[in-house]
Amino acid sequence: MAEIIFNAAGILALLGLALAFYRMAVGPHAVDRIVALDNMTIISVSLIVFFTAFLGRIIYIDVALVYALISFIGIIAIARYFERGL
Numbered sequence: 001m002a003e004i005i006f007n008a009a010g011i012l013a014l015l016g017l018a019l020a021f022y023r024m025a026v027g028p029h030a031v032d033r034i035v036a037l038d039n040m041t042i043i044s045v046s047l048i049v050f051f052t053a054f055l056g057r058i059i060y061i062d063v064a065l066v067y068a069l070i071s072f073i074g075i076i077a078i079a080r081y082f083e084r085g086l
Helices: 002-026 030-055 060-083
Strands: none
Touching: 002 030, 030 060
């Protein structure tokens, strides 16, 4: 039963990633695209952790943490850029 829920969560995360990619590609404004990109990075981090648990390779947790930190810093930089002009 746990494997079914685990696999369903992975499939739903991939679906969310696809929907966020669609919003990033079609978004009417730049801010919509930035929010979609942030959403995609959050889902990507959760998918990395998902595959870490699925494969049993604990080293990928470090990859997910570094990716999350770089994503956070990048989104803050983009938000500061849009706050000051444009």
